[in-house]
Amino acid sequence: MDKLVYTALSGLRGHMSAQAAIANNMANASTIGYRSDKVNFDSFKLTGEGIETRAPSGERIVDADRRDGAQVQTNRALDVAVSGEDWLTVQAADGQEAYTRRGDLQMSDSGLLTTGDGFPVLGSSGSPITIPPNQGIKITPDGSVTIVPIGGRADEPQVIDRLKVVSATGTETVKGLDNLLYVKGGGSLPENLDAKVRSGALEQSNVNLTEALVDMIENQRSYEVQANLLQQAKSMDEGGASLLRLPN
Numbered sequence: 001m002d003k004l005v006y007t008a009l010s011g012l013r014g015h016m017s018a019q020a021a022i023a024n025n026m027a028n029a030s031t032i033g034y035r036s037d038k039v040n041f042d043s044f045k046l047t048g049e050g051i052e053t054r055a056p057s058g059e060r061i062v063d064a065d066r067r068d069g070a071q072v073q074t075n076r077a078l079d080v081a082v083s084g085e086d087w088l089t090v091q092a093a094d095g096q097e098a099y100t101r102r103g104d105l106q107m108s109d110s111g112l113l114t115t116g117d118g119f120p121v122l123g124s125s126g127s128p129i130t131i132p133p134n135q136g137i138k139i140t141p142d143g144s145v146t147i148v149p150i151g152g153r154a155d156e157p158q159v160i161d162r163l164k165v166v167s168a169t170g171t172e173t174v175k176g177l178d179n180l181l182y183v184k185g186g187g188s189l190p191e192n193l194d195a196k197v198r199s200g201a202l203e204q205s206n207v208n209l210t211e212a213l214v215d216m217i218e219n220q221r222s223y224e225v226q227a228n229l230l231q232q233a234k235s236m237d238e239g240g241a242s243l244l245r246l247p248n
Helices: 002-027 209-243
Strands: 035-047 051-064 072-074 088-091 097-100 134-139 145-149 158-162 164-165 171-174 180-182 202-203
Touching: 002 035, 002 209
Parallel strands: 051 171
Antiparallel strands: 035 051, 072 202, 088 097, 088 164, 097 180, 134 145, 145 158, 171 180
């Protein structure tokens, strides 16, 4: 009986976590470069007389759905899009190297280049990119950040730095709570010197609202099954207890 109750409760806990992840995906359907949460559950094996099965343990494992989002043309100089297994490198809040597909780059008053959500963008040297005053800026297909200095000629741009574009191929990575990608267990991804970026374009969220809605309905039905399992456990317990009662 205890095993049955534990199985039902762990299943309920797991489905609640999945529902939260699905809701988060739907809320970020319009967030630039967002990678939807992909939720898996660990499992344990139940064995005993007449029973052998696997049940969800309720331990949620979150990763990013690696499908590309649609790319749209914006013609904005600081917008970039990457595709496939390539990622832009940023500096996370704790100073660790992390990765994103959010390419709506911004320039602060001090010239620091950041993503739209405020993370400093790293150059090929591994340091945040700082852009000096200029009269024109452009990001070339190989990721080079070029400017036309104040008073300079438009046909003679200067290279300031190069976006550090890395490849996640062959490396185990996980998605953090800040929506950034990290190397599992620590470390950094190798720079892809052959990577190409699309300037003046942005990758949209890869959330499919129709799929998310179907997932939410299926998850809700599974939750109800686990809740009914608890009710059945209660009925079985009450039935067993009634057999032990002394007759009046």
